[in-house]
Amino acid sequence: MKPQNQTLPSLIAVIDVGTHKTVGLVGQLIDGKARMLSYSERRTDGVVKGTVTDLEKLQRCVHEVVNDVERGAGRALAEVYLSMSGPAAEGERVKGIISVPAADGRVTRQDLADAVASAKRLEPPAGRATILYMRQPTILDNRPVGNPVGMTGRRLEVLFWRVTMDEPNLRLRVGMVNGMSMMLRDFILASHAAACAVATEAEKQGGVLLIDMGAGTTDWILYYKEHILCAGSIPVGGEHLTNDLSVALRVSRETAEDLKQRFASAVHRDNDLNQTIWKDGDRGLGDQQFNRGTITKVSSLRYQETLDFVRKDVLRQLDQIFPDHPTKLDQHLLPSGVILTGGSANLQDAAEAVQLVLGLPARVGVPAFEVESFRKPEYAGVVGMMTAAITDAPPPRRRPTGFLATLRDLFRF
Amino acid sequence: MDRAPSILLVGLGGAGCAMVARLAPGLPADVQVLRVDTDARLVAEGGPGAGLQVGRAQTRGMGTGGEPALGSVAAESEEAALRRAFTGAALVVLVTGLGGGTGSGAAPVVARLAAEAGATVLAFATMPFSHEGERRMRQANEGAVALGQKAHGLVFVHNDLLLQQVSTEAPLSESFAAADAWVGGALRALAAAFEPGALVPVEPAALRGILASPGSPTLFAYGVGSGPGAALQAARAAGSCPLAHAPGAVTKVAALFVSVAGGPTMTSADAFEAVGAVRLRFGGETTTLLCARIDPSFGDRVEVSVLGASLPAPKPAPKPKKGAKAVDAGQPLFGFATEETMRRGQFGGTPMTFIEGQDVDVPTYIRKAVRLPAG
Numbered sequence: 107m108k109p110q111n112q113t114l115p116s117l118i119a120v121i122d123v124g125t126h127k128t129v130g131l132v133g134q135l136i137d138g139k140a141r142m143l144s145y146s147e148r149r150t151d152g153v154v155k156g157t158v159t160d161l162e163k164l165q166r167c168v169h170e171v172v173n174d175v176e177r178g179a180g181r182a183l184a185e186v187y188l189s190m191s192g193p194a195a196e197g198e199r200v201k202g203i204i205s206v207p208a209a210d211g212r213v214t215r216q217d218l219a220d221a222v223a224s225a226k227r228l229e230p231p232a233g234r235a236t237i238l239y240m241r242q243p244t245i246l247d248n249r250p251v252g253n254p255v256g257m258t259g260r261r262l263e264v265l266f267w268r269v270t271m272d273e274p275n276l277r278l279r280v281g282m283v284n285g286m287s288m289m290l291r292d293f294i295l296a297s298h299a300a301a302c303a304v305a306t307e308a309e310k311q312g313g314v315l316l317i318d319m320g321a322g323t324t325d326w327i328l329y330y331k332e333h334i335l336c337a338g339s340i341p342v343g344g345e346h347l348t349n350d351l352s353v354a355l356r357v358s359r360e361t362a363e364d365l366k367q368r369f370a371s372a373v374h375r376d377n378d379l380n381q382t383i384w385k386d387g388d389r390g391l392g393d394q395q396f397n398r399g400t401i402t403k404v405s406s407l408r409y410q411e412t413l414d415f416v417r418k419d420v421l422r423q424l425d426q427i428f429p430d431h432p433t434k435l436d437q438h439l440l441p442s443g444v445i446l447t448g449g450s451a452n453l454q455d456a457a458e459a460v461q462l463v464l465g466l467p468a469r470v471g472v473p474a475f476e477v478e479s480f481r482k483p484e485y486a487g488v489v490g491m492m493t494a495a496i497t498d499a500p501p502p503r504r505r506p507t508g509f510l511a512t513l514r515d516l517f518r519f
Numbered sequence: 520m521d522r523a524p525s526i527l528l529v530g531l532g533g534a535g536c537a538m539v540a541r542l543a544p545g546l547p548a549d550v551q552v553l554r555v556d557t558d559a560r561l562v563a564e565g566g567p568g569a570g571l572q573v574g575r576a577q578t579r580g581m582g583t584g585g586e587p588a589l590g591s592v593a594a595e596s597e598e599a600a601l602r603r604a605f606t607g608a609a610l611v612v613l614v615t616g617l618g619g620g621t622g623s624g625a626a627p628v629v630a631r632l633a634a635e636a637g638a639t640v641l642a643f644a645t646m647p648f649s650h651e652g653e654r655r656m657r658q659a660n661e662g663a664v665a666l667g668q669k670a671h672g673l674v675f676v677h678n679d680l681l682l683q684q685v686s687t688e689a690p691l692s693e694s695f696a697a698a699d700a701w702v703g704g705a706l707r708a709l710a711a712a713f714e715p716g717a718l719v720p721v722e723p724a725a726l727r728g729i730l731a732s733p734g735s736p737t738l739f740a741y742g743v744g745s746g747p748g749a750a751l752q753a754a755r756a757a758g759s760c761p762l763a764h765a766p767g768a769v770t771k772v773a774a775l776f777v778s779v780a781g782g783p784t785m786t787s788a789d790a791f792e793a794v795g796a797v798r799l800r801f802g803g804e805t806t807t808l809l810c811a812r813i814d815p816s817f818g819d820r821v822e823v824s825v826l827g828a829s830l831p832a833p834k835p836a837p838k839p840k841k842g843a844k845a846v847d848a849g850q851p852l853f854g855f856a857t858e859e860t861m862r863r864g865q866f867g868g869t870p871m872t873f874i875e876g877q878d879v880d881v882p883t884y885i886r887k888a889v890r891l892p893a894g
Contacts, residue, residue, distance in 0.1 A: 154866075154869050155866070155869065155872060155880075159869070340874070341872045341874075341879070342872070342874075342879050345865075346866075346879070346880070346882075348865075349863075349864040349865050349866060349880070349882065350864075350882035350883060350884065352864050352865065353864040353882050353885075354882060354884060354891060359864075359865055379892050397892050399892045400891050400892050403884065403889065403891055403892065404882065404883075404884050404891065407883040407884050407887060407889060408882065408883040408884075411883045411887075415874055415875075415879075418875075
């Protein structure tokens with residue numbers, strides 16, 4: 107007999123649809139922590155360069171993942187979180203400003219709510235719908251403050267990083283989930299999710315840039331003083347590395363993928379030219395030999411160019427946020443440097459390439475997770491979605507019991 | 520002249536005329552030259568051969584401003600003059616730059632008129648640099664598809680590829696010299712092949728058989744060697760010719776035309792060794808047309824030119840049976856790798872992705888014109 111949903115601890119289901127793979131995770135929320143119940147991973151069909159090209163195929167693939175995790179969890183899913191990445195999602199900074207009405211300049215809860223409402227009143231560009239608001243610092247008289255309520259000032263500014271998606275894309279994703287008799291609980295920005303999994307609070311506090319290079323797109327997100335400052339996406343990913351190798355070496359996509367994983371590098375060294383490598387290694391019929399230098403040259407050019415696109419995109423966004431003083435990507439802005447996630451973070455010498463192109467120290471971000479096979483940079487996104495989903499939606503408060511709890515509940519505002 | 524010109528070299532548009540002007544001094548005497556452009560100034564400026572201004576009414580001699588539709592109308596407006604020019608030509612070699620207005624728009628029209636006049640049409644089309652932006656690249660791709668359907672043979676010369684041929688310090692003119700050498704080599708080889716005095720003459724009709732038919736990808740390679748073992752050296756150079764190595768280019772063909780030209784010291788053994796090396800590299804199992812030529816001016820130098828096509832004409836699709844699923848209108852017109860898929864690999868057929876005016880789906884090393892280590 108199927109147990110009733112409401113008698114069980116709430117389930118959190120996340121689905122990360124990437125260009126290369128679709129991963130589903132279901133966790134059970136126990137004492138504010140998620141315990142993994144089931145997971146499933148399948149090759150994504152119908153997505154090219156982060157854009158849906160064949161909805162039917164994609165739907166079939168997502169459906170299979172949902173079936174898998176439902177079977178594993180032993181329950182039907184009522185709602186899911188969906189990842190959002192790539193060029194379909196665009197972000198911008200929105201601002202709500204009010205002058206504090208109180209005579210003594212003390213900010214009230216209502217003032218804050220008014221400022222938030224005025225920020226959210228700003229219409230998204232035509233043809234796009236707002237998906238997410240992510241909190242940025244609140245500013246009281248040009249001073250960033252944590253919580254302005256109770257403080258005094260004249261001018262209160264609240265800032266949000268607003269993510270919008272073009273409406274056809276949004277309809278497509280919502281329809282896909284609703285078509286499986288589930289609710290779409292919310293979207294989670296994939297790069298933010300990855301940061302939840304691999305960046306520490308201290309790193310976010312200091313300033314850190316996360317670059318999530320997946321198969322189809324490279325998403326980046328920049329944290330400064332604990333908040334999201336800006337985020338963006340470049341429509342180039344690991345598939346481009348594979349494609350470059352396949353064109354340059356005149357081999358199939360599969361062979362190129364294999365060679366990429368074994369021999370490619372983010373940095374080309376002259377010594378690579380002296381190495382001859384074999385495709386299969388058995389030197390038998392059909393084995394081919396290649397110069398390792400060719401492989402690393404092609405892969406390093408693409409990888410470093412993509413990092414350079416990220417660098418320019420970050421600077422462009424920073425210029426929009428701080429039009430008055432030019433910002434530089436340096437240790438001053440980003441003392442915690444760069445964290446790399448996504449499948450392409452596995453590329454040899456990836457961190458060194460970041461140092462070369464961005465001039466910042468870098469590390470590869472590996473998520474901590476109870477399932478060992480998920481402790482890889484390519485799973486940072488989906489693992490982090492779990493964390494993001496919990497922080498984003500606290501569990502329904504249980505009825506407090508006991509005298510102290512009742513008292514606390516009485517005085518709770 | 521006592522006989523009609525057998526080979527007509529047509530430079531079309533700004534890029535085509537410029538290349539023809541550079542090539543003209545080194546051409547064999549029996550190659551006629553025609554320059555066709557919309558820009559009155561460029562036509563009047565003079566140069567080798569005859570000039571023909573098209574689209575007087577449409578562009579008033581100002582050029583097309585990069586508008587292919589205008590280029591196409593311009594060529595059609597001078598249909599009679601173009602037909603007259605092509606009369607009697609056995610082979611028309613059309614040289615043009617795709618991406619702009621005159622090249623992309625007029626080339627398919629010019630190729631069609633030449634083919635209708637009974638000539639075999641071989642087109643050399645320059646493709647724009649990746650840096651020239653989305654519009655030019657799209658126009659070039661569209662022009663390439665249209666031209667491919669009208670010309671018997673179509674060889675692409677990638678500007679990106681040209682940059683890879685020279686060292687980074689070399690002046691820009693040197694990279695264009697590589698393209699000139701390729702097209703010039705082809706012209707000399709073809710001119711010599713048709714000459715009655717050639718050691719092994721080739722009929723223009725036979726050449727058309729090699730080129731199969733409009734719409735099949737064309738292979739072209741050119742190589743030079745000198746000193747001892749020059750013939751084999753030239754054949755190997757042709758084997759690694761960047762034109763035949765362009766991403767996605769044809770690697771093996773069924774029918775080949777191989778021309779070996781050398782000085783008086785070249786022996787038949789040399790020539791056949793070279794042909795053997797070319798066949799090993801490119802195939803040519805069904806037919807291999809040979810042309811050997813001795814030219815005292817070559818000294819110890821040997822030139823090898825290779826032309827071929829892999830596929831027979833794609834058969835027209837059978838009419839769908841009643842009740843059969845209608846063919847998707849968005850499907851490509853013919854099934855071989857188009858110019859676009861050649862450079863973009865698995866991303867061919869997907870919308871181009873532009874960052875800073877470059878199609879980033881094209882491999883970085885091609886866009887940045889980085890020469891890859893051999894092997």
